[in-house]
Amino acid sequence: MDWIAIFQNTLRGFFGEQAIYFALAAIGLNVHFGYTGLLNFGQALFMAAGAYGLAITVVTFGGSFWLGVFMGIVVFPIVMALILGVPTLRLRADYLAIVTIAAAEIFRLFVRSPRWDWLTGSSDGLGQYADRFYEFSPFNPRVRYGIGPLNFLGNQFWVVIVGWVVVAIAVFLVYLLMRSPWGRVLRAIREDEDAARSLGKNAYWFKMQALILGGVIGAAGGMMRAIGTQSAQPDNFITDVTFLAWVALILGGAARVFGPVIGSMILWGVLSFTDTFLREMVAEEIIPNSLMEGPQVGQVRFMLIGIALLLLAAFRPQGMFGNRDEMALDDR
Amino acid sequence: MTANSDTKPTNDTSGAEAARAQLAEVAWEPGVKKPDTVLSVDGMVRRFGGLTAVDVEHLEVQRGVITALIGPNGAGKTTFFNLVTNFDTPDEGVKKFNDHDLTRTPAHRVANLGMVRTFQLTKALSKMTVIDNMKLGAVGQAGETMWRALVPPMWRAQELEVEARADELLKRFKLDHMREEFAGTLSGGQRKLLEMARALMVQPELIMLDEPMAGVNPALKQSLLDHVVSLRDDGMTVLFVEHDMDMVQEISDWVVVMAEGRIIAEGPPASIGENEAVVSAYLGTHHDAPLNWEEE
Numbered sequence: 001m002d003w004i005a006i007f008q009n010t011l012r013g014f015f016g017e018q019a020i021y022f023a024l025a026a027i028g029l030n031v032h033f034g035y036t037g038l039l040n041f042g043q044a045l046f047m048a049a050g051a052y053g054l055a056i057t058v059v060t061f062g063g064s065f066w067l068g069v070f071m072g073i074v075v076f077p078i079v080m081a082l083i084l085g086v087p088t089l090r091l092r093a094d095y096l097a098i099v100t101i102a103a104a105e106i107f108r109l110f111v112r113s114p115r116w117d118w119l120t121g122s123s124d125g126l127g128q129y130a131d132r133f134y135e136f137s138p139f140n141p142r143v144r145y146g147i148g149p150l151n152f153l154g155n156q157f158w159v160v161i162v163g164w165v166v167v168a169i170a171v172f173l174v175y176l177l178m179r180s181p182w183g184r185v186l187r188a189i190r191e192d193e194d195a196a197r198s199l200g201k202n203a204y205w206f207k208m209q210a211l212i213l214g215g216v217i218g219a220a221g222g223m224m225r226a227i228g229t230q231s232a233q234p235d236n237f238i239t240d241v242t243f244l245a246w247v248a249l250i251l252g253g254a255a256r257v258f259g260p261v262i263g264s265m266i267l268w269g270v271l272s273f274t275d276t277f278l279r280e281m282v283a284e285e286i287i288p289n290s291l292m293e294g295p296q297v298g299q300v301r302f303m304l305i306g307i308a309l310l311l312l313a314a315f316r317p318q319g320m321f322g323n324r325d326e327m328a329l330d331d332r
Numbered sequence: 333m334t335a336n337s338d339t340k341p342t343n344d345t346s347g348a349e350a351a352r353a354q355l356a357e358v359a360w361e362p363g364v365k366k367p368d369t370v371l372s373v374d375g376m377v378r379r380f381g382g383l384t385a386v387d388v389e390h391l392e393v394q395r396g397v398i399t400a401l402i403g404p405n406g407a408g409k410t411t412f413f414n415l416v417t418n419f420d421t422p423d424e425g426v427k428k429f430n431d432h433d434l435t436r437t438p439a440h441r442v443a444n445l446g447m448v449r450t451f452q453l454t455k456a457l458s459k460m461t462v463i464d465n466m467k468l469g470a471v472g473q474a475g476e477t478m479w480r481a482l483v484p485p486m487w488r489a490q491e492l493e494v495e496a497r498a499d500e501l502l503k504r505f506k507l508d509h510m511r512e513e514f515a516g517t518l519s520g521g522q523r524k525l526l527e528m529a530r531a532l533m534v535q536p537e538l539i540m541l542d543e544p545m546a547g548v549n550p551a552l553k554q555s556l557l558d559h560v561v562s563l564r565d566d567g568m569t570v571l572f573v574e575h576d577m578d579m580v581q582e583i584s585d586w587v588v589v590m591a592e593g594r595i596i597a598e599g600p601p602a603s604i605g606e607n608e609a610v611v612s613a614y615l616g617t618h619h620d621a622p623l624n625w626e627e628e
Contacts, residue, residue, distance in 0.1 A: 176482050177478070181491065184467065185468065187457070187460055188468050191457035191459055194419065195451070196468070197439045198451070198531075199533075200448075201468075202438070213478075326514065329459055329517070
């Protein structure tokens with residue numbers, strides 16, 4: 001067994017690009033669900049908005065990288081949030097859930113459609129739009145950087161550094177907002193919208209702002225992913241992506257500033273660990289081939305995550321950071 | 333402008349006395365004009381399918397007094413509350429708060445105008461602390477604008493002022509020892525108190541209480557009654573829905589009786605028991621027992 005490789009991969013899972021992308025997506029969901037009570041089952045839509053906002057601007061329309069960043073982080077997610085929010089936010093929470101999951105799939109199928117190949121590159125997607133990003137990299141693409149076993153090639157290291165800075169900014173933003181009177185109104189809306197309205201708060205407008213803010217943060221996650229892989233593809237934004245972001249949020253604990261970040265790190269740390277660990281076990285035939293073969297590892301690790309979630313729900317429903325007493329108030 | 337605008341609100345009951353004196357002149361009939369109206373309703377109709385839940389031709393609420401709205405279950409009292417505060421939209425009708433037409437005013441703006449309501453099923457915000465519940469109630473907070481929220485110096489001073497006011501009210505309602513607890517840990521009666529105190533954070537002119545006594549134990553009831561009376565003595569107008577006839581007799585200055593969506597009687601509390609329409613429609617033989625009509 002190559003314990004060093006297992007350890008190294010696990011560390012990379014904790015701190016690597018996937019953890020960053022999903023941390024951002026989950027921070028956005030935390031604004032939606034954790035603080036405001038909005039059930040968004042289409043976070044992949046906002047991530048796709050970030051990715052395609054950048055890619056379409058640069059590749060299809062030949063705009064600059066910075067214009068692309070602006071489109072992907074500001075314009076696209078705000079437009080999406082308005083499209084989703086205007087018809088649904090006056091209704092009960094479940095309507096938003098239905099509309100978001102549908103909208104995310106509609107958008108994915110739209111960008112995938114050959115009819116719009118000139119615009120979105122259909123199923124091949126768009127690529128090579130982030131060269132400008134890597135031009136700023138102070139790191140040599142051929143050299144590995146990092147601390148001890150945790151190291152990345154230059155360009156990847158650049159993505160990781162910038163990514164964690166973006167995560168830190170998002171966390172700080174959420175921290176500032178949620179301890180302000182504005183955040184207090186969001187929490188009040190989560191608890192009881194009518195009570196908030198009876199006290200003079202425009203619940204609809206606050207929910208819209210929360211939907212936009214969480215969408216913008218999710219779009220930042222999608223854009224970091226699109227930059228990291230230099231390719232925006234429709235199948236990067238299937239519904240599983242939304243649900244993994246939810247897993248990260250629930251693992252870490254909703255309505256906690258660091259909950260989604262830690263949740264995402266644990267999710268990808270555990271996924272990387274089980275992946276490498278199981279592969280080693282299969283390769284060394286500690287797990288016999290009759291039971292499991294190499295290619296099945298990818299699925300089995302998600303089964304393990306599923307079991308971990310069940311255990312979490314049973315023994316620590318509030319997530320890593322949640323407050324159990326607070327959870328228990330629901331039962332009263 | 334108002335009957336009590338020239339009086340100090342605290343512990344000076346002369347404004348309320350004057351308002352009550354004015355009421356003595358008013359005839360005991362449904363839809364009667366009041367000398368100093370804070371809220372008036374005209375031709376308000378709300379239908380649910382074939383059922384006309386509310387059909388109020390005319391009602392005025394006198395400023396500075398406690399008005400009780402009573403009636404059997406299903407009389408349309410809560411629906412009427414919802415219609416007046418725009419939590420529900422009437423099929424027809426006009427309502428005015430201080431000459432301000434509320435027809436197109438969204439519910440949240442009604443509160444900002446100075447008319448606040450509570451709910452029959454208490455809406456304590458369980459996963460927020462008692463003090464946060466209170467602070468939420470203050471209107472016109474600069475820190476409730478998203479971009480200002482990011483710059484604490486823009487709202488810190490106001491927040492401290494709001495907090496001081498909240499603490500004062502918590503002390504008055506004897507909830508100060510629960511300040512940092514989650515509102516969800518409060519007892520039913522304490523939640524009623526919190527909801528009333530929170531509504532006062534709005535600094536309303538008119539406070540509408542939907543069954544403030546429902547589910548409150550007798551010991552706490554007296555203190556709630558005292559609080560309601562003190563609101564009036566502070567210069568506020570109180571309109572409340574209640575089933576508890578003892579409470580209505582004890583504290584209200586004026587009683588409005590609804591049955592089957594209509595106003596069937598109005599008058600001082602003593603007059604209501606003798607009113608034939610009320611007796612036949614509502615009181616029946618149980619004069620002072622809490623009434624148990626069929627469920628809504």
